[in-house]
Amino acid sequence: xxxxxxxxxxxxxxxxxxxxxxxxxxxxxxxxxxxxxxxxxxxxxxxxxxxxxxxxxxxxxxxxxxxxxxxxxxxxxxxxxxxxxxxxxxxxxxxxxxxxxxxxxxxxxxxxxxxxxxxxxxxxxxxxxxxxxxxxxxxxxxxxxxxxxxxxxxxxxxxxxxxxxxxxxxxxxxxxxxxxxxxxx
Ligand SMILES: CC(C)(COP(=O)(O)OP(=O)(O)OC[C@H]1O[C@@H](n2cnc3c(N)ncnc32)[C@H](O)[C@@H]1OP(=O)(O)O)[C@@H](O)C(=O)NCCC(=O)NCCS
Numbered sequence: 001x002x003x004x005x006x007x008x009x010x011x012x013x014x015x016x017x018x019x020x021x022x023x024x025x026x027x028x029x030x031x032x033x034x035x036x037x038x039x040x041x042x043x044x045x046x047x048x049x050x051x052x053x054x055x056x057x058x059x060x061x062x063x064x065x066x067x068x069x070x071x072x073x074x075x076x077x078x079x080x081x082x083x084x085x086x087x088x089x090x091x092x093x094x095x096x097x098x099x100x101x102x103x104x105x106x107x108x109x110x111x112x113x114x115x116x117x118x119x120x121x122x123x124x125x126x127x128x129x130x131x132x133x134x135x136x137x138x139x140x141x142x143x144x145x146x147x148x149x150x151x152x153x154x155x156x157x158x159x160x161x162x163x164x165x166x167x168x169x170x171x172x173x174x175x176x177x178x179x180x181x182x183x184x185x
Pocket of ligand 1 (some may be wrong): 025026084085086087088091092093094095096097098118119120122123
């Protein structure tokens with residue numbers, strides 16, 4: 001329970017409810033976005049998934065999830081945050097902030113150091129996200145580099161990190177199959 005109107009749950013929301021909320025918040029074209037490339041073949045981390053319900057109606061009001069990444073070639077572990085979404089009927093009531101604080105808090109407690117996302121710096125800047133210095137870290141494209149943001153859960157976690165963001169499973173498949181092929185990516 002977070003207040004009389006809304007309940008925070010530490011669990012993923014049921015898939016169809018969550019999909020309908022994301023369509024309402026981002027529009028149907030959301031699935032073409034670059035961040036979806038980084039989620040293909042992966043599942044969100046269950047212990048970092050939260051959702052909020054409107055207490056009176058039980059309607060799903062907001063969701064947040066995180067996905068495992070590696071920065072190739074060195075394989076530095078990181079998280080992809082997203083989607084964070086609040087249904088238009090419930091926006092500007094502080095739910096985005098509640099979900100963000102819950103998610104980042106759980107990630108920090110679990111020992112994660114570095115979080116990336118693709119989104120609006122004016123919004124995510126409020127939550128400690130900064131633009132990735134141009135070219136330091138890349139995503140499988142196409143994407144707008146000005147919207148690739150990072151947040152250090154562990155101070156200094158971004159220092160010296162560079163390369164291409166990949167889903168963790170893709171990095172592992174590449175490196176465990178040919179650990180010293182020297183190809184770099
Ligand atoms: C972005 C989002 C998660 C915020 O959720 P929320 O519950 O409304 O957020 P909060 O109530 O904690 O904060 C609202 C504040 O963020 C601001 N804000 C919301 N979206 C913003 C954006 N894209 N850029 C800058 N500020 C933004 C609001 O203007 C409001 O400002 P105020 O506190 O000065 O009134 C929600 O609006 C959403 O799901 N939007 C649809 C998807 C989207 O546009 N995402 C943008 C980032 S990729």
